[in-house]
Structures are given as structure tokens and as C-alpha cells.
Amino acid sequence: MDRPLTAPDPDRHWHQTGAQHRRLIEATRDLSPLRTAVVHPCDAPSLAGALAAWREGLIEPLLIGPRARIEAAAEALGESLDALQLIDTPHSHASAERAVRLAADGEAEALMKGALHTDELMSAAVARQAGLRTERQMSHVYALDVPSYPRPLLISDAALHIAPDLATKADIIQNAIDLARAIGIDRPRVAVLSAVETVRATLPSTIEAAALCKMAERGQIEGGVLDGPLAIDNAVSLSAARQKGLDSAVAGQADILIAPDLEAANMVAKLLIHLAGAQAAGLVAGARVPIMLTSRADDVETRLASAALAQLLVRRQGEATAP
Structure with missing residues (x-):
């Protein structure tokens, strides 16, 4: 009789992949969406993630980037952007700087990374004059x-x-x-x-x-x-x-x-x-607003879960500081 290669592991636990993240998304149902600056969503995956988070009620997206490229990404997805606000910028550096400025001015409650390099967004966010730093x-x-x-x-x-x-x-x-x-x-x-x-x-x-x-x-x-x-x-x-x-x-x-x-x-x-x-x-925590720092290769489910994290963090912190 064949013996198992390994003994049973008492720590072993199995659940369906994504089940815990789905519970996080469900926990946001009574929360208002985050006003989110979506930075340079100029390809289909990053724009699709932002639109999915919008439809789930996680974010209220403000699309920031070259208008023609964002609209081309939307066309490739078969999506309309008529209901959304779009701020036209010439390139990714300008997109990052504009998004950070909106967050520092209180016009955005969160940032979501699109089709740009992490260091472009984070360089803008950590700059001393940007206004997103805290004591941490x-x-x-x-x-x-x-x-x-x-x-x-x-x-x-x-x-x-x-x-x-x-x-x-x-x-x-x-x-x-x-x-x-x-x-x-x-x-x-x-x-x-x-x-x-x-x-x-x-x-x-x-x-x-x-x-x-x-x-x-x-x-x-x-x-x-x-x-x-x-x-x-x-x-x-x-x-x-x-x-x-x-x-x-x-x-x-x-x-x-x-x-x-x-x-x-x-x-x-x-x-x-x-x-x-x-x-x-x-996400990135410790700034005045959370930064959803997903990879350009991440799928929609990952982007939704990251948006849920940001929404829960902002709304729970708001409850803790409310008088």
C-alpha cells in the first residue's frame, strides 16, 4: 500500500482563492466611495481596474493623464467615460504631480497608480513640498x-x-x-x-x-x-x-x-x-492619503481588493477622529 509522502499538517486550512478579499469588498457596502485620483490610466488593465472599482462603489474616479491615450484605452475596452471627470496632462510625470497636488489640497481622498512606474508616483508623493507627508x-x-x-x-x-x-x-x-x-x-x-x-x-x-x-x-x-x-x-x-x-x-x-x-x-x-x-x-500607508500601488500586471480582482483596503482605511480612520 502506498504511503502518503507527507504526514497530515494540523495547520492546514483551505479556502477559495480571493474569498477573504471578497469579504473585504463586502465590508465596504455601507461606506461612501473614495474620491480617488487615478494616475495615468493609459492602458486597458489600469483603466479597467479603476472602472471596476467605480462600479463596485469603492471609488469615485478622477482620471488624470493624456486625454487621447485614456480615451483610446477606453475605446479598446468598449467603455464610455462620459460620466467621469478627466484631467488632461501631457505625460506621466505631470500626471503624478497633478494627482499629488489634488490630494494635498483635499480634492482627492486617495491615489491609484495607473500605467506609470512606481518611482514616478512615489517621487512626487514623498517630495517635501508635495504636502502628503505626515509625522510617519x-x-x-x-x-x-x-x-x-x-x-x-x-x-x-x-x-x-x-x-x-x-x-x-x-x-x-x-x-x-x-x-x-x-x-x-x-x-x-x-x-x-x-x-x-x-x-x-x-x-x-x-x-x-x-x-x-x-x-x-x-x-x-x-x-x-x-x-x-x-x-x-x-x-x-x-x-x-x-x-x-x-x-x-x-x-x-x-x-x-x-x-x-x-x-x-x-x-x-x-x-x-x-x-x-x-x-x-x-497600498502605501503613512501618507495623508492612501496610495493604491498595484502592479501594471495585476488583475481586476487585485485592484478591487486594493481599493477596498484604501476605502476601509480612510473611512475607519475618519470614524476614529470624528468628534
Whole structure:
């Protein structure tokens, strides 16, 4: 009799890909759409994503870019733009600058990346004179719907900060916690990752992980439960955590993974997307408005989920600050 190649995994959980993201979209039904500057939607995928988010009631799009190119993209899709506002700009740099200016002036509640490079949009957004900076560093948060994981999994920072220092990591964590709370996770469990789960003088990421946990204990990071250093298996697998004897509220059931650097975060996220079938969404948090920083190759479902993240973040933060 043939034996199974592997023993059953008690951590194993399966749900339909995209089911968690669909629940996020459903959670926005009673919320008003975000006035969103869609930056340079000059190809069919980026324009289709913006129009789909509009029809779902997630955004009220303000299309910014070369009129002729946007209209050509709409024609290729068989779509009409008659009901939408379009601001004509000569090129992608001008599109980014105009969109950022609208957000800084309060005329847009969010930004959505279209068919331009990430660095074009982010260079305009982080410029000191742009008016979008806050007291925190901006950071990118992936929100992954992993079919084998029972909850949304947030990973940061995989796009902006190459080698963040301790203060920047604290902002990265706070931004991720705020997003997790906005999507309904009351007390997010944050795993600060390294290669091992013990503090070692020869491995700087373990020392920073321990310092970040102490910062959370002292109220310098709020709203979540931190543990670290944790190796990634101990962060997401209860079985692995128990085998290591880890007594932790985070180990094995993390909501948020904080990587030591951009390369590690990017590798973990991309591996889950391409080998584990995860559906990705994401945005930049920490600015005055959220920035939906989707890839030009992302499908409509990913763009919808990213728009839902932005809408939930803005509306929940508005509720928290309302008198």
C-alpha cells in the first residue's frame, strides 16, 4: 500500500482563492466611495481596474493623464467615460504631480497608480513640498489572501524601504497595524521576522526585533501585539511554534509579518503569490492619503481588493477622529 509522502499538517486550512478579499469588498457596502485620483490610466488593465472599482462603489474616479491615450484605452475596452471627470496632462510625470497636488489640497481622498512606474508616483508623493507627508514614514503593506492560511496576511515593507532602520521599522509596523485594524482585526498579531527565534549579537535583525517588541510594551507602537524575533515557520505555523516550545500570543497565528528588509519582504510575498496561489492587494500607508500601488500586471480582482483596503482605511480612520 502506498504511503502518503507527507504526514497530515494540523495547520492546514483551505479556502477559495480571493474569498477573504471578497469579504473585504463586502465590508465596504455601507461606506461612501473614495474620491480617488487615478494616475495615468493609459492602458486597458489600469483603466479597467479603476472602472471596476467605480462600479463596485469603492471609488469615485478622477482620471488624470493624456486625454487621447485614456480615451483610446477606453475605446479598446468598449467603455464610455462620459460620466467621469478627466484631467488632461501631457505625460506621466505631470500626471503624478497633478494627482499629488489634488490630494494635498483635499480634492482627492486617495491615489491609484495607473500605467506609470512606481518611482514616478512615489517621487512626487514623498517630495517635501508635495504636502502628503505626515509625522510617519510612508510604507507599503501587502495584504495577501493565501488559500492555505485562515486569515488575511499582511507583509511589510516590500516596496519602499530597502534597509529600514529601527525608527523606520517602528513606523512600518504602526502603518501595518492601522491597516489591519481598519479591515477588522481588533488586536493584530505582529511577527517581527528573522532567521531564528532567539536574540543573537551576531544577527542584527534579532536585536532590532527585540527592541521593537520593547517599544510596543512602552507604548511607542500601539494597537497590536508584537513578538520577535520569530523565524517565518514559527510565525505562521502553530505546529512549528509548539515544537520550538514558544509560548506566544503571536507565534503560529500572525496577522502581520514584518521583514528585516525589503528584499526579504518582497521574496516572501512573491513566493506566496507564485507558489502558494495567494491573491495580492496592497497600498502605501503613512501618507495623508492612501496610495493604491498595484502592479501594471495585476488583475481586476487585485485592484478591487486594493481599493477596498484604501476605502476601509480612510473611512475607519475618519470614524476614529470624528468628534
